[in-house]
Amino acid sequence: MDTQKIIAHTTEFVKSKLTGDSSGHDWWHIYRVWNMSRKIQRIEGGDLFVIELAALLHDIADWKFNQTEKSGLSIVSGWLKSQEVTPEISQKVIYIIEHISFKGEGEQDKMNLLEGQIVQDADRLDAIGATGIARTFAFGGWKGNEMYNPAIKPVSKMTFDQYKKSNGTTINHFYEKLLLLKELMNTNTAKKIAENRHTFMELFLNRFFKEWEGVC
Numbered sequence: 001m002d003t004q005k006i007i008a009h010t011t012e013f014v015k016s017k018l019t020g021d022s023s024g025h026d027w028w029h030i031y032r033v034w035n036m037s038r039k040i041q042r043i044e045g046g047d048l049f050v051i052e053l054a055a056l057l058h059d060i061a062d063w064k065f066n067q068t069e070k071s072g073l074s075i076v077s078g079w080l081k082s083q084e085v086t087p088e089i090s091q092k093v094i095y096i097i098e099h100i101s102f103k104g105e106g107e108q109d110k111m112n113l114l115e116g117q118i119v120q121d122a123d124r125l126d127a128i129g130a131t132g133i134a135r136t137f138a139f140g141g142w143k144g145n146e147m148y149n150p151a152i153k154p155v156s157k158m159t160f161d162q163y164k165k166s167n168g169t170t171i172n173h174f175y176e177k178l179l180l181l182k183e184l185m186n187t188n189t190a191k192k193i194a195e196n197r198h199t200f201m202e203l204f205l206n207r208f209f210k211e212w213e214g215v216c
């Protein structure tokens with residue numbers, strides 16, 4: 001297996017699938033998760049090839065964009081097969097992608113592979129901090145949700161079904177997901193980065209509510 005070549009091909013494949021997406025899952029999201037995964041791997045270890053493949057392919061099978069989670073996963077396994085990735089590596093990548101997604105506060109799945117923990121951390125880090133704020137407003141607009149409505153309160157401990165159907169406000173999404181993520185980081189490296197990004201979101205929210213009332 002020429003791993004370099006497979007990574008280069010996979011990069012092109014993912015770019016062609018996700019370019020132009022406006023829901024926060026564009027190629028640049030993948031690029032940041034890929035980069036951050038490599039950064040975490042340098043400190044935490046794990047098989048770099050598995051990590052890179054999972055980072056690059058993690059959103060191809062997203063439940064939000066496919067008829068079913070299974071049909072998305074078969075695109076990924078078909079791709080890995082076409083690149084002659086060994087079944088052992090392929091299985092790990094599929095396992096990671098199956099377990100990566102946040103499906104509501106009440107639906108936590110345990111990720112058992114270090115490689116998966118790293119990619120999951122990188123994906124979650126991209127949902128918080130300045131980038132996370134930008135993506136969240138982009139996603140809310142894409143979905144047609146209100147930015148903020150003081151009359152609509154956040155829902156805690158949502159099930160996957162509630163989370164999927166949720167049409168709450170974008171500001172509520174901070175309380176339903178984004179502010180919970182720092183506690184869900186798997187690796188120490190990601191925990192440190194998350195603390196910093198979390199503080200930035202708190203500053204942002206604080207300011208947002210003050211401006212809403214014309215305080216500053």
Ligand code: ADP
Nearest residue numbers: 024101102123124127132135136139140170173
């Ligand atoms: P991931 O790439 O981690 O799978 P998601 O698919 O859950 O992320 O979401 C993509 C981006 O859109 C994230 O930044 C996420 O916080 C944001 N997002 C997801 N659901 C909502 C929502 N209901 N309102 C606003 N933003 C959302």
Ligand code: NI
Nearest residue numbers: 029058059123
């Ligand atoms: Ni993602």
